[in-house]
Amino acid sequence: EVQLVQSGAEVKKPGESLRISCKGSGYTFTTYWISWVRQMPGKGLEWMGRIDPSDSYTSYSPSFQGHVTISVDKSISTVYLQWSSLKASDTAVYYCARIEWLTYFYGMDVWGQGTTVTVSS
Amino acid sequence: QSVLTQPPSASGTPGQRVTVSCSGSSSNIGSNYVYWYQQLPGTAPKLLIYGDSQRPSGVPDRFSGSKSGTSASLAISGLRSEDEADYYCAAWDDSLSGHYVFGTGTKVTVL
Numbered sequence: 001e002v003q004l005v006q007s008g009a010e011v012k013k014p015g016e017s018l019r020i021s022c023k024g025s026g027y028t029f030t031t032y033w034i035s036w037v038r039q040m041p042g043k044g045l046e047w048m049g050r051i052d053p054s055d056s057y058t059s060y061s062p063s064f065q066g067h068v069t070i071s072v073d074k075s076i077s078t079v080y081l082q083w084s085s086l087k088a089s090d091t092a093v094y095y096c097a098r099i100e101w102l103t104y105f106y107g108m109d110v111w112g113q114g115t116t117v118t119v120s121s
Numbered sequence: 122q123s124v125l126t127q128p129p130s131a132s133g134t135p136g137q138r139v140t141v142s143c144s145g146s147s148s149n150i151g152s153n154y155v156y157w158y159q160q161l162p163g164t165a166p167k168l169l170i171y172g173d174s175q176r177p178s179g180v181p182d183r184f185s186g187s188k189s190g191t192s193a194s195l196a197i198s199g200l201r202s203e204d205e206a207d208y209y210c211a212a213w214d215d216s217l218s219g220h221y222v223f224g225t226g227t228k229v230t231v232l
Contacts, residue, residue, distance in 0.1 A: 035221065037166075037223075044123065044207075044209065044223060044224075044225055044226040045158070045160075045166065045209050045211075045223040045226070046123075046223065047211075047220065047221040047222060047223060050221070059218065059219060059220065061220050061221075062220075095165055095166070097166075104168065104171040104172070104175075104177065105154050105171050105172040105175075106154070106213065107154075107156045107168050107171035107172075108156070108158070108166075108168060109168050109171075109177065111165040111166055111167070112165065113165055114165055
């Protein structure tokens with residue numbers, strides 16, 4: 001079964017750093033890009049950026065450029081999203097999603113279960 | 122900030138047909154495929170429509186997508202209670218160096 005499994009919920013204080021993960025299985029991990037999507041409480045979906053696991057090339061939404069870093073460790077089929085200094089406004093659910101080009105024309109066909117990040121003093 | 126605009130809400134009674142619109146521009150919907158995602162309460166989004174009007178296997182044919190110019194629509198025919206969810210359109214945007222953009226989202230309520 002093709003799946004993306006994300007790391008568990010996190011509670012952090014403003015200014016702290018954080019890295020959450022997304023592990024792919026059931027397919028050749030380096031074949032498809034992985035995106036991160038933010039959903040703030042009660043709000044819509046926001047595309048943050050994506051990475052190509054085959055060469056680590058990243059592309060960020062202008063809204064998130066410089067605020068987060070997307071990276072990959074293809075030896076363990078895992079993509080990461082990290083912050084160096086969290087803010088209360090980073091409180092949200094973060095989803096990773098596979099961008100499938102072969103069948104779904106670059107649609108996001110497989111999603112992780114979501115990681116809830118709460119930033120509060 | 123979303124560049125694809127959707128109505129905040131839509132509703133219908135069981136069995137009715139509901140449509141959700143998505144308005145974009147020449148750099149996104151006008152020149153790239155449109156996707157639709159369904160998000161049931163408390164769950165991750167699910168790909169509902171890709172390539173403007175194609176359904177992944179397992180998606181009922183009650184769901185259909187269409188596109189004209191810089192706008193797209195999702196239609197749900199034979200509305201069912203389990204269709205109550207948030208629906209998002211999306212597209213790649215050429216003006217943003219190949220970035221992906223989501224619509225503002227539409228809450229579909231089954232009355």
